[in-house]
Amino acid sequence: MTRILIPTDMSEGSRKAVLFALDAYGFAESEFIFLLTIGDAPKMGLFPEFNNHMKRLAQGELDVLTAEIRALYPGETLHMDTVVGTGSVFAAVQEYTGANPVDLVVMGTRGEGGALRWGSNAEVVSRNSTGPVIVVPPDWEAGPIKKILFADDQEEVRDPKALIPLVRLAKRYGAGVEFVHVMKEGEPTGPVPTLAPFPKVFQGIPCTSSSTVGSDVTESLERSLDSGDYGILAVLHRRLGWLDGLFHRSVAKRMALNTTVPLLVMYE
Numbered sequence: 001m002t003r004i005l006i007p008t009d010m011s012e013g014s015r016k017a018v019l020f021a022l023d024a025y026g027f028a029e030s031e032f033i034f035l036l037t038i039g040d041a042p043k044m045g046l047f048p049e050f051n052n053h054m055k056r057l058a059q060g061e062l063d064v065l066t067a068e069i070r071a072l073y074p075g076e077t078l079h080m081d082t083v084v085g086t087g088s089v090f091a092a093v094q095e096y097t098g099a100n101p102v103d104l105v106v107m108g109t110r111g112e113g114g115a116l117r118w119g120s121n122a123e124v125v126s127r128n129s130t131g132p133v134i135v136v137p138p139d140w141e142a143g144p145i146k147k148i149l150f151a152d153d154q155e156e157v158r159d160p161k162a163l164i165p166l167v168r169l170a171k172r173y174g175a176g177v178e179f180v181h182v183m184k185e186g187e188p189t190g191p192v193p194t195l196a197p198f199p200k201v202f203q204g205i206p207c208t209s210s211s212t213v214g215s216d217v218t219e220s221l222e223r224s225l226d227s228g229d230y231g232i233l234a235v236l237h238r239r240l241g242w243l244d245g246l247f248h249r250s251v252a253k254r255m256a257l258n259t260t261v262p263l264l265v266m267y268e
Contacts, residue, residue: 001079002030005102007089007121009036010061013108013138018069020136020262021106024172031079033102036062037092038084058084089121090128097131104165105133126265132165135263145173145231151221152179152209157236160201162268166234167201169264175231176206182220183213225260234264 004021008014021032038054062082070078085092093105109122126133148170157163170177214220225233 002103003033003101004030005033005035005093005096005105007035007037007093007105007107007125008065010065011108015065015108016138016140017106017108017134017136018065019142020134020140022069022073023142024134024169025104026172027073027076027078031081033081033083033096033100034062034065035083035085035092035096037089038086039088055084088124090124093125093129097129102131105129105131106136107133108136109138126263129265130267132267133265134165135265137260137262139260140262143231145169145175147228147230148175148177148232148234149221149224149228149230150177150179151217151233151235152181153236153238154181155238157268159268162236162266163201165264165266167205169232169234170202170205173231176208177202177234178228178230179207179209180221180224181209181211182217183211184215230261232262232264234266236266236268238268 002025004025006014006018006021008018018032018034021030036058038051038058059082062084066080066082069080070076083092083096085095087095089107096102097105105125107122107125122135126135148166150166166177169175212220212224214223221233224230
């Protein structure tokens, strides 16, 4: 069973992340864990009643959320769990994933604290997590996904298993995957991007490749998204690779805030 952790602040933006996770991964083989943090609470020994009160309030909100989800899908068997955390969203995610098996984190880009605040949370989690993360924009709506844009750095994937989250999404939606390589302006035209390093992983999935030219990888990917009928943007985060620049703080925040389709970040 796929275990999906969904940090939430009960905003409409984070609810979109919940709906995306349910749509993308279904009910039968998935467990959804909803995480709500109460922030930097005082030390337990100093104000125990206050901390307990805040945790009870948070748990009540999570109970309302799970009840609303069950009401949306009457008759379905849903596997759900709830967790109340403390500290920052990233710290709470790290604490939970460090102690429990989690296959994927899904979160929104807009929250009650405003775009910048929750967008920063999405940026920090997607930039620093060591497991796959999906960031869902607030205007996402369920519907068919025909194509997924995969930012191709044309480097060999040492562990094809890192791409399994992309493969599963493509199969779930019956979508094709287009490998888009951004060439720097003035860079000699190289060979057509190849899928040779990982053909078995994408077996049965329609795959195409293309390239675009631009001095800024982020802007080039955004233009590609605008010009194509893509439903998801997927990137493979390598610490020293071609796409590492996407995960510098300011750029990652921009991607987390401005993405118009769900952003899947995988790690190698």
